[in-house]
Amino acid sequence: MPARPAPADAPLTITLAGETDFEGFRGAARRLIARGVAPDAVAWAVAERDEPGLFGAEAGANEAASNDETPVPSALRVSPAFVALCREVALHRDPARFALMYRLLWRWQREPGLRDDPLDADMARANAMAQVVRRDLHKMKAFVRFREVQQEGGETLHVAWFEPEHHIVEAVAGFFMRRFTGMRWAILTPERCVRWNGEALEFTPGAKKEDAPAADAGEALWLTYYRAIFNPARLKLRAMEKEMPRRYWPNLPEAELIGGLAAHAYERSAGMVEQPPTTPKRRLPDASPRRRIPIAAPFAASTLDPDDADGALEAQRDAAAGCRECPLGALATQTVWGEGPAGSRLMLVGEQPGDQEDLQGRPFVGPAGQLLMRAMTELGWPRDAVYITNAVKHFKYEMRGRRRIHKTPAQKEADACLHWLESEIALVRPSAIVALGATAARQLMGRPVAVTRERGQWLVRGDGTKVLITLHPSALLRMEPDQKEAAYEAWLNDLRRAE
Ligand code: URA
Numbered sequence: 001m002p003a004r005p006a007p008a009d010a011p012l013t014i015t016l017a018g019e020t021d022f023e024g025f026r027g028a029a030r031r032l033i034a035r036g037v038a039p040d041a042v043a044w045a046v047a048e049r050d051e052p053g054l055f056g057a058e059a060g061a062n063e064a065a066s067n068d069e070t071p072v073p074s075a076l077r078v079s080p081a082f083v084a085l086c087r088e089v090a091l092h093r094d095p096a097r098f099a100l101m102y103r104l105l106w107r108w109q110r111e112p113g114l115r116d117d118p119l120d121a122d123m124a125r126a127n128a129m130a131q132v133v134r135r136d137l138h139k140m141k142a143f144v145r146f147r148e149v150q151q152e153g154g155e156t157l158h159v160a161w162f163e164p165e166h167h168i169v170e171a172v173a174g175f176f177m178r179r180f181t182g183m184r185w186a187i188l189t190p191e192r193c194v195r196w197n198g199e200a201l202e203f204t205p206g207a208k209k210e211d212a213p214a215a216d217a218g219e220a221l222w223l224t225y226y227r228a229i230f231n232p233a234r235l236k237l238r239a240m241e242k243e244m245p246r247r248y249w250p251n252l253p254e255a256e257l258i259g260g261l262a263a264h265a266y267e268r269s270a271g272m273v274e275q276p277p278t279t280p281k282r283r284l285p286d287a288s289p290r291r292r293i294p295i296a297a298p299f300a301a302s303t304l305d306p307d308d309a310d311g312a313l314e315a316q317r318d319a320a321a322g323c324r325e326c327p328l329g330a331l332a333t334q335t336v337w338g339e340g341p342a343g344s345r346l347m348l349v350g351e352q353p354g355d356q357e358d359l360q361g362r363p364f365v366g367p368a369g370q371l372l373m374r375a376m377t378e379l380g381w382p383r384d385a386v387y388i389t390n391a392v393k394h395f396k397y398e399m400r401g402r403r404r405i406h407k408t409p410a411q412k413e414a415d416a417c418l419h420w421l422e423s424e425i426a427l428v429r430p431s432a433i434v435a436l437g438a439t440a441a442r443q444l445m446g447r448p449v450a451v452t453r454e455r456g457q458w459l460v461r462g463d464g465t466k467v468l469i470t471l472h473p474s475a476l477l478r479m480e481p482d483q484k485e486a487a488y489e490a491w492l493n494d495l496r497r498a499e
Contacts (some may be wrong), residue, residue, distance in 0.1 A: 011041055011042075012037065012041060012042045012043070013042070013043045013044070013045050014028045014032075014042060014043070014044050014045065014098075015045045015046070015047050016028070016044065016045070016046050016047065016098065017047055018046060018047065019046055019093075019167040019191075020090065020091065020167050020170050020171070021046070022086070022087055022090040025044075025090065025098055025101065025102075026086075029101070029102050029105050030076055032102070033076060033105060033106065033109060038106065039099065039102050039103040039106050042099075042102065043099070044098035044099050044102070046095075076105070076109070077108055077109050077112075078105065078108055079115060081115075082104075082108065082115065085126055085127070085130050086101050086104075086105075086126075088129070088130035088133045088134060089101055089126050089129045089130050089133070090167075091133045091136075091166050091167045091168050091171055092129040092130075092132065092133050092166050092167075093165065093166045093167060094129065097129065100122060100125060100126060100129075101126070103122055104122050104123065104126060107122065132165070132166070133166050133168065136164050136165045136166045136168050137168050137171065137172050138485065139164075139245075139248060140162055140164050140168060140172050141172065141175055141176075141485060142244075142485055143162070143244070143248045143251065143252055144160045144162050144176070144187060145160055145251065145252060145253060146158035146159060146160045146180075146183075146185060147159055147160070147212070147213045147214070148213075149213045155184060156183075156184065157184050157185065157186060158180070158183050158184065158185040158186075159185070159186050159187075159188065159212055159213050160185070160186070160187045160188070160212070160251075161187075161188050161189075161207075161209055161211075161212035161251055162187055162188070162189050162251060163189060163190060163251065164189055164191075167191070167192075169187070169189055169191070169192040169193070169194055169203070170192070170194070170203060173187075173194045173196075173201050173203075174201075176194075176196065177196050177201055179378055179492070180196065180378065181196075181380070182379075182380035183196070184196065184197060184198055188206075188207040188211055188212050189206060189207070190206045190207070190208075191206040192204075192205070192206055193205070193206060193207050309342030309343065309427045309428070309429070310341065310342045312342075312427050313338075313342055313424065313427050313428070316337075316420065316423050316424070316427070317335075317337040317338075320335045320337055320393055320420050321334070321335050321337075322335075323335055323393065323394075323417075323420070325416040325417070326394075326412065326413040326416035326417065327413070328392070328394035328395075328396050328409065328413055329394050331394065331395070331396065331397070332353075332358055332394035332395045332396075333358045333359055333361075333395070334358065334361050335361075335393045335394060336353035336357050336358065336361055336362065336363055336390065336393055336394070336395070337363075337389070337393060337420075338363060338387055338388060338389025338390070338424050338428075339362060339363055339387070339388050339389070340383075340384065340385075340386055340387030340388055340389075340428070341384070341385070341387065341428075342387075342427050342428050342429070343428065343429065344385060344386055344387040344428055344430055345385075345386075345430060345431050345432065346381070346385075346386045346387070346430055346431075346432055346433075346434065346498055347386070347387040347388075347389065347424070347425065347428055347430035347432075347433045347434070348364075348372070348386060348387070348388045348389070348433075348434045348436060349389055349390065349391055349421065349433060349434065349435055349436060349440040349443075349444060350363065350364060350368070350388075350389070350390045350391070350436045350437065350440060350472060351390060351391055351392065351408070351409070351436070351437050351439040351440060351472060352390050352391065352392035352393070352394065352395060352396060352409055352439070353390060353393070353394070353395045354366045354367075354368060354395060354406055354474075355395065355397070355404050355406070356369075357369070357395065358394075358395035358404075363388050363389055363390055364388055367474075367477060368472070368473040368474045368477060369473075371473040371476060371477060371488075372436075372473045375473075375488075375491065375492055375495055378492065379492070379495060379496060379499065381499075387424070387428045387430060389421065389424055390421075390440075391409075391414055391417065391418075391421055391439050391440045391442075391443040391444075392409045392413060392414050392417045392439070393417055393420055394417075396408070396409050396413065406474075408439065409439065411442075414439060414442070414443055415443075417443075418443055421443060421444075425463075425465065430465065431465075431466070432465070432466045432467075432468060432498050433461075433465055433466070433467045433468070434467075434468045434470060434495065434498050435449070435467050435468065435469050435470070436470060436471070436472045436473065437451060437471060437472025437474075437475065438451050438472075440472075441454075441467070441469050444461060444467050445459055445461060445467060446461075446462070449469055451469055451470070451471060452471075454469045455469050455470050455471060455494055456468075456469070456470065456493070456494045456497065457469055458497070468494070468495075468497055468498045469494075470491060470494035470495060471487075471491055471494070473491075476488055476491060
């Protein structure tokens, strides 16, 4: 795109280096204010991206943003909030945005009441532009879907195609860099592409949709998962379209399922009501006398050979399989013991198995587990290098109609299970534990923990092990759709402290 021509009657054109050259705008605007150049006397243009030799190329009335020798005034009257607003407005695709920002800056110097005038047309316009930019940033964070591409040398590159409405690629790149630090990835957009090579972000000119890879096996898996978790009884098409507007659907693999799933939602949910209850196959042996196996002294010692510790964990698991130390064993399909190697640096502790965990006999394999796995993948924590367990080893539920609904374990039930958890800690000997939610935190610390207040903090147990407090993934799943993204980010930040 060539530099936009200035209006014929504008004596001065400032050419910025690119659509997102906020610093160029800022420097030029300060100099213009210092020279007393009124907003009507200046036009703003944007150079074609990466066009060589731009600065200084335009003589006479037209100036490149960096060419002006006027000293930069130190004391412009602006607030940090105004600068933050302008940074967002600058990402809007409206070509008039720089003129609007300069007019506001000019007026800001002369009209002290401007900042507090909610009805001012320029301020209202700027706020509205900033709002749509923020929405675009949010949508890009939520709707980028990577596909795997094998490169020469066997390295995997994750590539996504996205069509933002505004000039947000540079602004959002840091988010993807922090979230997918361990991956090599590229996001292609029509105007700007960004690539992370593991060390630095590289920006290149825009691409075409055909440059992005076709669907891959990972995507097929994601679609299967999406189909599986789609709950027709909870379908709210309007709310869904609000959160996930149709303009993003062409780039969302799951969107192609929505029509079909939604069309059959009514039949499927009627079918669910008609279905007989699922009767889990009980795997618990009959009630047996207490079979608590004390951890032998050498197992608790720090010199324990990891192979012995794995064997000792197995023995504990076998013993727990018949546990009836509280009434929950009588209800559950089976005991769900922890998973992972002895000697894992990190142990994650949840509350208790859910419906899926109870049926499969493994911790964190249901919806909360899927979310936890997503976070662990983003953090670069392989599941098999972490010990994952629960404070309570049996699923507690109540029947609602034909469904088994999770119930929080009573303190007595959790306490009855505590020695199993303590035996896992003694045998795994993690250097850090993450408490997922209040039940885990309470059991690990031996006192009630206010998770929302103490989240993100390291506490220290009596045995000296550090415990990081954070939310349980189910808490995120229960949030309103518009809160989930930010809550997930905050949760990742908590977890990242355990790296
Ligand atoms: N919630 C938990 O606390 N643990 C699981 O294993 C699954 C869901």
